[in-house]
Amino acid sequence: MSTALLERPVVENATRRQLLAAVGATGLLAACGRPSAPVGAAPAGATRSVTTSLGTYDVPVAPVSVLAVDSRVDLETAVALGLPVSATSLRPPAAWVPAPPGLPVLKGPIVDEEVLALRPDLIVCSAEDDGEYWPTARLQRIAPVVPTSFDVPWRTDLTTIATQLDRRDALDRVLAEYDAVAAGVRERRRGALATRRIVVAQWRPEAGTFVVNTAGRLQQQVLTDLGGSLAGEERAYAADQEVPLEEMSRFRDADGFYLQNTGTERALATMRDVPVWRELPAVRAGKVVETTGNVNYGSVYSAMQVARDLDALYALLG
Numbered sequence: 001m002s003t004a005l006l007e008r009p010v011v012e013n014a015t016r017r018q019l020l021a022a023v024g025a026t027g028l029l030a031a032c033g034r035p036s037a038p039v040g041a042a043p044a045g046a047t048r049s050v051t052t053s054l055g056t057y058d059v060p061v062a063p064v065s066v067l068a069v070d071s072r073v074d075l076e077t078a079v080a081l082g083l084p085v086s087a088t089s090l091r092p093p094a095a096w097v098p099a100p101p102g103l104p105v106l107k108g109p110i111v112d113e114e115v116l117a118l119r120p121d122l123i124v125c126s127a128e129d130d131g132e133y134w135p136t137a138r139l140q141r142i143a144p145v146v147p148t149s150f151d152v153p154w155r156t157d158l159t160t161i162a163t164q165l166d167r168r169d170a171l172d173r174v175l176a177e178y179d180a181v182a183a184g185v186r187e188r189r190r191g192a193l194a195t196r197r198i199v200v201a202q203w204r205p206e207a208g209t210f211v212v213n214t215a216g217r218l219q220q221q222v223l224t225d226l227g228g229s230l231a232g233e234e235r236a237y238a239a240d241q242e243v244p245l246e247e248m249s250r251f252r253d254a255d256g257f258y259l260q261n262t263g264t265e266r267a268l269a270t271m272r273d274v275p276v277w278r279e280l281p282a283v284r285a286g287k288v289v290e291t292t293g294n295v296n297y298g299s300v301y302s303a304m305q306v307a308r309d310l311d312a313l314y315a316l317l318g
Contacts, residue, residue: 050164052147053127054136059144059165063122067115069134073148074124075099076299077158080174081167086118090133094293096305109133115142124161126150153221154299174300181304182225189226189314196317197231198223199251201243202260202296203277205270209242211260218298219258222306228314231255248276256287256317258309262294289313 047058064084068075071088076097078085085099089106093099106114109132115123120143126134127147139145146164149157155175162171186193200219202211223230231254243250251257257280259268268290271277282288289312295302 048166050146052164054140054145054147057144059146060121061166063120065118065120065122067118067120067123067125067139067143069110069123069125069139070148071097071099071105072294072297072302073126073150073154073157073299076301077148077161078124080158080170080300081162081165082170083122083124083165083167086120094295094298094302094305096293097298097301109135112138112142115139122146124148148299150297151216153216154218154303155221158299178300178304178307181307182222185226185307185311185314189311189317192314192317193226193228196255196314197229197253198256198258198313198317199231199254200258200260201251202262203271203274204242207242208245210245210248212241212243218295218302219260219306222303223310226307226310228310245274245276248280252280254280254282256282256289256313258313259288259290260294260296261291262296287313287316289316 046061048061049056050059065086066078066083068078068083068085068088069090071091071093075085075088075093079097079099085103087104087106088099089110090108092105093103104118123139123143123145125136125139125145125147126149127136127145128134128150136145136147146161148161158174159171162168200212200217200223204211220230231251268288277283289309291305291309293305295306295309298305
């Protein structure tokens with residue numbers, strides 16, 4: 001997996017208190033006994049066989065403690081499918097993800113001891129790179145791992161995992177929620193979506209470059225769903241392609257900019273003194289919307305956030 005996935009990680013250690021609370025909650029449930037299962041519910045300990053990119057193996061039908069390794073695709077997938085998430089890692093959940101309140105955030109790279117303390121019976125983890133941040137092979141020795149992917153469309157990935165875990169009802173509900181958000185944007189911004197062209201870009205001040213985020217990225221997927229279009233040459237750029245600062249003038253004809261902020265400070269604030277940016281007609285006219293967090297990677301909740309951001313941008317474009 002590209003190291004671009006680690007853009008300015010904001011890592012928060014899981015405290016011993018959080019870990020003990022998570023473990024204690026699991027033990028308390030076991031000690032007190034579980035409520036009677038509803039009619040048709042899977043019996044305790046029931047499993048189902050799944051075949052993934054990691055092989056064929058059994059996963060619990062009704063897991064009780066799920067580790068979502070990455071707080072972007074992995075966590076969004078687990079929450080969307082109604083899995084009982086006990087922890088995530090690398091960074092706190094984005095504000096638009098309805099994660100459990102007070103969810104522990106393990107230090108990245110995660111440590112086996114911390115994972116074992118959570119007693120997970122299922123792990124959701126990206127399988128793009130079996131390395132230190134997404135160690136699928138190592139984690140598979142602790143609990144069955146359901147792999148996600150950063151490199152396929154979010155809807156395809158979520159549907160695949162929902163099918164593997166037999167969570168189609170949860171999938172249908174959350175897809176209906178996204179479809180309703182997208183339909184609302186299409187209805188409100190029909191004219192602008194049909195006629196205005198935008199650029200999706202990320203400013204990297206340390207390198208003095210802009211990264212044009214197009215092919216395959218979440219923003220492009222949502223823009224396509226909405227019926228919008230990219231401006232001029234940006235349509236030919238690959239995801240993560242860097243554009244030297246002096247060449248940003250090639251986007252003078254863009255009607256608006258969707259500016260990606262992957263850090264903790266507002267990107268626009270650092271760009272006010274960059275002449276080539278300041279002189280772009282769309283920028284001078286205030287036709288810029290900046291993200292409130294990292295939406296370069298995610299699943300259904302980040303897709304809904306992108307749709308809302310684009311709603312705000314196209315509202316400026318008239």
